[in-house]
Amino acid sequence: MSELKFEECLARLEQIVAALESGNLPLEESLKVFEEGVALARHCGRYLEDAERRIEMLAKDDAGALTTRPFAAPADEEL
């Protein structure tokens, strides 16, 4: 899911929550959008939390193309 898609998901989720909170939807419609909202919330949460923690450093290969390789943070000996 791209950020744009994520943004759309979140906007839709916000819309659903607002609609449900207004209490103006018919019951059947409420249950339908609730289901949609649950799926969206799960989607959004996964998007945010699935990004694994990864620290890399840019490098250039022999041909000068950009690559990345793992980066270890400098030691904190001064701290």
Next chain:
Amino acid sequence: MPGERAVLTVSGLTERLKALVEDKFPIVWVEGEISNFKIYSSGHGYFTLKDANAQIRAVLFRNRARRIRFEPGDGLHVLAMGSVEVYPQRGEYQLVVELLEPRGLGALQLAFEQLKARLSAEGLFDPARKRALPRYPRTIGIVTSPSGAAIRDMLRVIGRRFGELHIVLAPCRVQGDGAADEVAQGIRDLNALGDVDVILVGRGGGSLEDLWAFNEEAVARAIVASKAPVISAVGHEVDVTIADFVADLRAPTPSAAAELVVREKQAIVEAVADLDHRLHRAIGHRLEHERRRMAALADRRVLTDPARPLRDLHRRVDHARARLARAIEALVRRAAHRVELATAGLRSASPRARLGHDRHRHERLEARLRLELARVVGGGRHRLHVVAGRLDSLSPLAVLGRGYSLTRAADGTIVRSARQVREGDDVKVLLQQGELDCRVNATREPNERA
């Protein structure tokens, strides 16, 4: 004597002057105001340095010009260091500038002010140009030294606060010659990599010279050209660089920049969690509301007694039917009554009926008469009885018994006055016992008493 005169050629004189001047002023510091500054395509700069009473031509060769951080310009008061050189071909001397320092402000300070003014005039500091930070950063680019304090501080903050971020470091030198170009290249590389949501550019604290790369135009231009929003994080809070002015956001320190990024991320994670919570709460409320409504409905007749509406309908139909029947009945009855009345009228109007009727009446009257008669006779008899007693006491015969008599005329009328009879009339006098036939001898009025 002409032979004794030492005659110099122009060249000779110039050579001697050149030697004299250049020996005398190999290095000189001279203070003045720049005017007529021009840079030629060769990269060399030419200008005049002057004060109130004099001027001297000056040249700033390309290789020296590059080292000067500010831009020499007309009206600028400077301290120039260089040597005085004479150009025999043109009969001129000029100051060959090795170093140019602005008077008043330091050179770096001046350079800073100049670049700031120029970029500002271009509109690069315009708040409208600044992009918002990504609301949902996942990949963070960092342009700094891989061994500096900045990367260590940033990773520590990110690790402590919120780990789930992909970090790509573009390693570069952050001070010294060429550092600015490396920083600018790092920004471009991260953009080229794509998929970087935000770029942090910076370094830890240091002197103005140490931070200088971030005051250079190359860095400013790279930041302006970056597709991803850029957060500048140079030195300490008090250090303000050109990079800070063009960046989309200035963080006071590298740690603060990392905080900003993770805070955004944390905020959005919390926002999603909040939406999820509100979503469930809203549907919970809704369902509870529906349950209550249902309970309220269940208490109503229509649900406790589903046949009720049908029965009501039946009842209404029955009611209507009954009313109809009654109406018809009444109608019939009224009609029957009218027929009856008419029939009765007819019957009573017929002679036979009348005869019967009359006979009946007659009989009734007769009976009443008889009854009445009996009553009257009965009553009369009784009254007679009573009256007979009274009559007895009042009977003139009884009065006669007390010696009185009763005189009647011939026609039988009782004579109460002498005027009722005349002389010679026959009268009968009734006594208690017997009767006398008498003749009137004389009549006398009461006042004529004898």
